[in-house]
Amino acid sequence: MREFNLSFATDAEALLGDESYGTTITSNPSFTAVQEESPWQSFPFPEAVTACYVRLEAVSTFYDQPGAGPGGDRLGIGDIAFLVSDAAAGNDLVVTEIDVVDEDVVLTFKSKPSHNYSLWRTTDLSRSLGDWEELNDGYPSEGEFTTFTDNNLPAGTLRMFYQVRPAL
Numbered sequence: 001m002r003e004f005n006l007s008f009a010t011d012a013e014a015l016l017g018d019e020s021y022g023t024t025i026t027s028n029p030s031f032t033a034v035q036e037e038s039p040w041q042s043f044p045f046p047e048a049v050t051a052c053y054v055r056l057e058a059v060s061t062f063y064d065q066p067g068a069g070p071g072g073d074r075l076g077i078g079d080i081a082f083l084v085s086d087a088a089a090g091n092d093l094v095v096t097e098i099d100v101v102d103e104d105v106v107l108t109f110k111s112k113p114s115h116n117y118s119l120w121r122t123t124d125l126s127r128s129l130g131d132w133e134e135l136n137d138g139y140p141s142e143g144e145f146t147t148f149t150d151n152n153l154p155a156g157t158l159r160m161f162y163q164v165r166p167a168l
Helices: 010-017
Strands: 002-007 030-031 051-059 094-102 104-110 115-123 131-141 145-150 163-164
Touching: 094 163, 104 163, 115 145, 131 145
Parallel strands: none
Antiparallel strands: 002 030, 002 051, 094 104, 104 145, 115 131, 115 163
């Protein structure tokens, strides 16, 4: 998939059908993927979105039919993950950026000075939180934003999910 659009809906809108889907949530971002060897691509949202449902609409593929332009029946979707934040409930912990640099994953998150954080990871979101791998249980804040680098990914890792928690 090369280009795609996202639209969001509340519980009420989703129950009303296509005509009402996404009418109260005005953020409907569009994205263009880059065809490269990297197993992950991140797309920052222009604003925070609070929704119960997400609709992904494929707009174009990487397939280019000679003389006819982009199109065709070749559509590929691997893993799709959204950062779920309870920032609206007053939790200031929000991951603001995720980068893949060589074999490392670099997370940047909002933090508070003089606080410590626990960082966890898993390749399987069906695992309970207690079964996630703890990377650090006392990572110090760097101020308003903190950056953590996971430089110990297991060989052959194609996807990884992270969680940042206040350290106990």
